[in-house]
Amino acid sequence: MTATEDYIDRLPEPALARPTSQAERVADMLRTFVIDGELTPGVRLSEERLSRKYEVSRNTLREAFRLLSRERLLVHHMHRGVFVNRPTSEDVRDLFNARRSLELPAVRGAADAPAELVRAVGAAVDEGERARAQEDWWRMGSANMRFHEALAALAGSARINEFMRQVLAETRLVFHVMAAPREFHDPYLNWNRRIHLALADGDAATACGELTEYLDTSENQLVTAFVAMEQGSRA
Amino acid sequence: MTATEDYIDRLPEPALARPTSQAERVADMLRTFVIDGELTPGVRLSEERLSRKYEVSRNTLREAFRLLSRERLLVHHMHRGVFVNRPTSEDVRDLFNARRSLELPAVRGAADAPAELVRAVGAAVDEGERARAQEDWWRMGSANMRFHEALAALAGSARINEFMRQVLAETRLVFHVMAAPREFHDPYLNWNRRIHLALADGDAATACGELTEYLDTSENQLVTAFVAMEQGSRA
DNA sequence: CATCGTTGGATTGTTGAACAATACTCCAAT
DNA sequence: ATTGGAGTATTGTTCAACAATCCAACGATG
Secondary structure (H helix, E strand, C coil): CCHHHHHHHHCCCCCCCCCCCHHHHHHHHHHHHHHHCCCCCCCEECHHHHHHHCCCCHHHHHHHHHHHHHCCCEEEECCCEEEECCCCHHHHHHHHHHHHHHHHHHHHCHHHCCHHHHHHHHHHHHHHHHHHHCCCHHHHHHHHHHHHHHHHHCCCCHHHHHHHHHHHHHHHHHHHHCCCCHHHHHHHHHHHHHHHHHHHCCCHHHHHHHHHHHHHHHHHHHHHHHHHHHHHHHC | CCHHHHHHHHCCCCCCCCCCCHHHHHHHHHHHHHHHCCCCCCCEECHHHHHHHCCCCHHHHHHHHHHHHHCCCEEEECCCEEEECCCCHHHHHHHHHHHHHHHHHHHHCHHHCCHHHHHHHHHHHHHHHHHHHCCCHHHHHHHHHHHHHHHHHCCCCHHHHHHHHHHHHHHHHHHHHCCCCHHHHHHHHHHHHHHHHHHHCCCHHHHHHHHHHHHHHHHHHHHHHHHHHHHHHCC
16 A cells, blocks of 8 residues: 555556457558558459468458458458459548548637647648658658548547548548559648648638648549549440 | 430449348347347357357357457457447547537538438437337437437538447447436437427527537536446446 | 350358367465 | 466367359350
């Protein structure tokens, strides 16, 4: 009962050291493959070959497939196998609608968000600018994702955060479908900076307006590119 | 190439007739069990006994477990088994924060939502009142869930809809933890009616204000009941 | 020529048994 | 009261087998 006994409360939470199952490890690996584009949309994932390659049983692999299907990174077609999800223009529209619902209110209510969360937004912008300086376009895209993740995080809900991560991961797939060039991300970085400045100033209204424009522009650009592509592949 | 050829486009989508795997069927069944409270929070789901009872192999059952774990209805503890999720007061707070993020903006932007979606909100209120007239408290709770689902649906995103369903399902668990009496749902029905009336009037601001109060009140009521219970069980 | 059976091969869906790895219980020892 | 150590029950994972289904190719039919 001495005062030295509650040292335990100050120790880090066990969440980090949590033991992971084989299925989760495989799922984590496949997830990065999909997000990084090593597995491109539309590809079929053979149970037999993957289980042999990564030395897990088919059953374990299938558990991993189930996890990733719920995240919409893979899609399961009965008796045909699992495929890397290939979003359509309809999906793009829905993804942006979801992002509007998540990001705009979070920004609008940023006034009562902890300053730490606002700083995270700025950090993502900084990281993006560093990546641009080094002409690392992939990292720039990642930083952009983190920027929007940080915006949604202003809402202060762990569940919203996770959902947002999922939505952004799916958005990555969209870019993989159409091999987005550098020009696709570049102009948005300055936009991000402006949004963060407005936020740091406490001017949520301006930030919200900028973000609205951002999302509209980005969606338009993507959707038009998409329908053009879809019509092309229909021939 | 005659005009009669595109009759196929007017046929219903194949989504309904989609063949389902055993694992999905088991997952669906377990999901209803959890939501209906036949499986109460905290109970462990034995792989061996369940697989024997429902005549599926352990492997298939585990696939179902993975699906439901991703939905937060079950939680997976390594080498200990899967349990029906038992939300904490912290979870309750987070769930309500998530609902605020989802419902409030949807209501605020209800002006440009299709009238059909607004009607769905009213239908849920009607259903709730019918249930109250028949003193069917369980159906009343379901109608309340559908009401809020309909609110979130005003945002017009399929992904938001699914996420909202998930959040509400988890909220059901909250009620199961504390065997909510009829009095818990009853006063909210009138509140729902007022919100819908304001919506139908096109007065989004009023609806939004009412909903804010609703959520604050409901969260407070639940959280205080929860912390009392948590402290009680700590003894 | 287009459409429709049929057939064979490949892949997934599911099972059951087996074994390893781990957590839990109980009891003894300090 | 805490620690240490069997023993047991349950999960984690693998493997091999078979059933169910899709798919592509072929040929038959009109």
